[in-house]
Amino acid sequence: MSEVKYSKEHEWIKVEGDVGTIGITQHATEMLGDIVFVELPDVGSSVEKDGNAGVVESTKAASDVYTPISGEVMENNQAIVDDPGKINSDPENEAWFFKLKIKDSSELDSLMNKEEYDKFAKESGN
Amino acid sequence: MEIKKTSLNKLHQDNQAKFVEFAGYEMPIQYSSGIIEEHKFTRSNSGIFDVSHMGQLFIYGDDNLTNDLEEIFPLDLHNLKLNSSKYSFLMNDKAGVYDDLIITKLEEGFLIILNAACKDNDFKILSSLLKDKYKMVLDDQRSLIAIQGPKSVDILNQILKTVADLNFMSGNWFTYKDQKLYVTRSGYTGEDGFEVSISNELAEVFTKELLKNGAKLIGLGARDTLRLEAGLCLYGHELSTETTPIEANLKWAISKERLNKGGFIGSQNIISQISDGAKKIRVGIKPEGRLIAREKTKVYDENEQMIGEITSGTFGPSVNGPIAMGFVDHAFSKKETKILLEVRGKKYPANICGLPFYKKSYVKGAN
Numbered sequence: 001m002s003e004v005k006y007s008k009e010h011e012w013i014k015v016e017g018d019v020g021t022i023g024i025t026q027h028a029t030e031m032l033g034d035i036v037f038v039e040l041p042d043v044g045s046s047v048e049k050d051g052n053a054g055v056v057e058s059t060k061a062a063s064d065v066y067t068p069i070s071g072e073v074m075e076n077n078q079a080i081v082d083d084p085g086k087i088n089s090d091p092e093n094e095a096w097f098f099k100l101k102i103k104d105s106s107e108l109d110s111l112m113n114k115e116e117y118d119k120f121a122k123e124s125g126n
Numbered sequence: 127m128e129i130k131k132t133s134l135n136k137l138h139q140d141n142q143a144k145f146v147e148f149a150g151y152e153m154p155i156q157y158s159s160g161i162i163e164e165h166k167f168t169r170s171n172s173g174i175f176d177v178s179h180m181g182q183l184f185i186y187g188d189d190n191l192t193n194d195l196e197e198i199f200p201l202d203l204h205n206l207k208l209n210s211s212k213y214s215f216l217m218n219d220k221a222g223v224y225d226d227l228i229i230t231k232l233e234e235g236f237l238i239i240l241n242a243a244c245k246d247n248d249f250k251i252l253s254s255l256l257k258d259k260y261k262m263v264l265d266d267q268r269s270l271i272a273i274q275g276p277k278s279v280d281i282l283n284q285i286l287k288t289v290a291d292l293n294f295m296s297g298n299w300f301t302y303k304d305q306k307l308y309v310t311r312s313g314y315t316g317e318d319g320f321e322v323s324i325s326n327e328l329a330e331v332f333t334k335e336l337l338k339n340g341a342k343l344i345g346l347g348a349r350d351t352l353r354l355e356a357g358l359c360l361y362g363h364e365l366s367t368e369t370t371p372i373e374a375n376l377k378w379a380i381s382k383e384r385l386n387k388g389g390f391i392g393s394q395n396i397i398s399q400i401s402d403g404a405k406k407i408r409v410g411i412k413p414e415g416r417l418i419a420r421e422k423t424k425v426y427d428e429n430e431q432m433i434g435e436i437t438s439g440t441f442g443p444s445v446n447g448p449i450a451m452g453f454v455d456h457a458f459s460k461k462e463t464k465i466l467l468e469v470r471g472k473k474y475p476a477n478i479c480g481l482p483f484y485k486k487s488y489v490k491g492a493n
Contacts, residue, residue, distance in 0.1 A: 033347070034162040036441035037418050037448070039470075055470065057418045059161040059347055059441055084416070088160075 005108055006117035007068035008124075009050070012092055015108065020069060023096040024056065024087065027121040033058040035087045040076035040098055047073060047100065049107050054097060056087065069107040071100035132178035133269045133329040141343050148346060149242035151179040156345040164348035165443040168315055169484075172277040173344035174336050178269040181245025182323055183252070186235040187260040195236065198255055199229065200371075200390045202381040206231045211295045211310055213379045215371050216248055221392030221399070222367035223374070224251060226359060230297055230310060235260070237308065239270070239321070241361045255391075269329035273341060274319030274352070281339045282309075282320055285332070289320065303328055314349065316356025316484055354449055355442045357410060357481030363421060363437045364408055364451060372399040373453065375408040375481075406434060407459045410481040411450040411467070413439075417474050418448045419467040425454055426466040426473060433458045433465070442483055449483045450476075 002016045010028035014021040029035065037057035047053045053067035076098040080086050087095040102108075112120060130151045138145070143154035154176065156164060167173055185191060192203050199214045206212060211230040215223045225244035230237045240248045249264050256262070273282055283290045286300040289309055297310030305325055313319035324332055337343070350360070359365050364374055370392070371380060377400065384390060388397060413419050423436040439450030450467075458465065461480050466473040 033156060034160045034441075036162075037416050057441070059351060059443075060155070062418070062420065081416075085162075 005068070005111035005113060006120075007050075007066070007111055008120065009066045009068070010121070011066060011068045013068050013108075013111065014096075015102070015105075018102045018105070019074065019099055020071060020102050021096045021099045022053070022067060024065065024091055025117070025121070026091050029088050029091045032056060032063060033060050035084045037062075038080050038084045038087065038097070040081060041067075041073045043073050043076055045073050047071060056084075065097065067100070068111055069100075070103040072103070073098050073100050075099040130179070132176055133326040134176045134178065134271075134333055137330050137333060138176065138343070143343075143345065146346070149179055151242060153179060154343070154345040156347045157343055159342075161345070161347040161351060162443045164342070164344040165351050167342055168275045168317060168344055168348060168352055169444050170276065172273060172275040172281050172336075172341040173315070173348070174333060174341045175272040175274065175344050175346075175349055176269070176333075177272050177321070178326075178329070179242035180270055181238075181240030181242065181248065182265045182268050182270060183238040183240055183245070183249065184232075184235065184263045184265060185238065185252070185256070185260050186262075191235060191256075191260050194256055194259070195229075196384070197389065198252070198391055200380040200384050200393065200396065201229065202383045203229075203231070203236075205383075207296075208233060209297045211297060211312060215365075215376075215379070216251060217371070217390075217392035218367060219392060219395075221370040221372070221395035223361070223365045223369060223371065224248060224367060226361055226365050228310075228312060232308075237323075244361060267326055268323050269326050271322045271324060271329065271333060271336075272313055272315075272319060273322065273336060274313045274315040274317045274344075275341075276318060277340065278317075278319045281336060281341050282322075284339055285335055292320070294318070302332060307332075314356075314358055315352035316358070316482060317352075348443075350438075351440055351443055354438050354440055354451065355444055355482060355484035357451070357483060359408070359451075360438060364453075369453070370395060370399060370404065372396055373404045373406055373408065403456055405456060406453040407456050408437075408451060408453055409459050410479040410483060411436060411439070411452055411465070411476055412479045412483075413448045413450065413467060413474060413476040415474070416448060417467070417469060419450050419469055419474070419476065423450070423452075424468045425452055425476075426468065427458055428464055428466065430466065430473070436467070445483050451481070454478065 054065035142158040434454035436452035
């Protein structure tokens, strides 16, 4: 069983046991435009909920990536570093950013489910 | 102040434009296909750019006007042929640039195309320099539509017969739906193309005809990546009142004849910078890998001494990698000089490189 949750910073996290796979949402990629560069957190580094965890750059501008929950980075997706265009074509599946070992699963409670996020994205319009 | 809209605003909306405010205008930054697609389409086919926010300044006068303008611009305007265009600058006494522009000789005077953000200030400066002796019209009744890319000539020639006969950097009047259009073969993308000055009322129907013939609307986002690949300066980035044309590596745009004699605004500083060398100079910069170094990124030499700053940086879709331009100390301006760029607190390797990043294909001998 896995569940997917969403942050107000337009990240998604898929939770499987104590492992979270994190990426940015389709809505985020539509706002950013063509993504041409991505920087991911190093494997082994610790990231804190709502803290910086990488950068994406589109043809227009650079934007920070935040992690929706805290943990230790177990793996990052080199395929999107080599071909950032994948983030535009399949942001919520193939183009995940990094996997982490979840530090405190109660942090997940503050995140939105799909329905809540879709409503949030539509209303925030940004 | 209320945001201004061009005559093509509705057409932009109908084509799913994302808008940004630019120089007081609501302008399309991109359409639904995105900057990279739009960029590549322009390089391979034909892109339409609404540049109606730019200033179209008509100055009417005879030889006296030519004399007076030669005291302002570093151009040999007496020998500028009818309907020929030149790239030039409006400068201050120290050769700092108020604006870069294209000036075209018309029968009854000159047409000067100005940057949107500068046009009102340019008008004031020029009115004052010309002491209000000549009729000057900053024409907001006309739109300006650029058509750029290798297929533009065929597409435009279907609508305006004989437009294909124009040479690069020259223009002429054409008739469209009983109105006069002024068309120059020029542009800002590194591609063959045209800029069409057309009445606001005909702008939309004309653009729709271009669309029907296979051209596509392209936003300001791709306009920026196209011009940067072509190594062209953007006012407010590579050019400002703090930068001279010599520092911006644009000596080619200054008439040799005028350089020898001087007598234009800023000429003293230009001439002394040519003989003594400018301290800083505009260069192309190629970051290694995929790192994008944007405007204001600091540039260091290999010993981590600061030597300059980036003025424009983005991803070049046709180059398929990051590209930038900036100013560095003259000593570090040679091609293939290794430099470091500071991005988000870390220093990354890059190289000074030649410009343009993307080779031009202008038509020189259409006739």
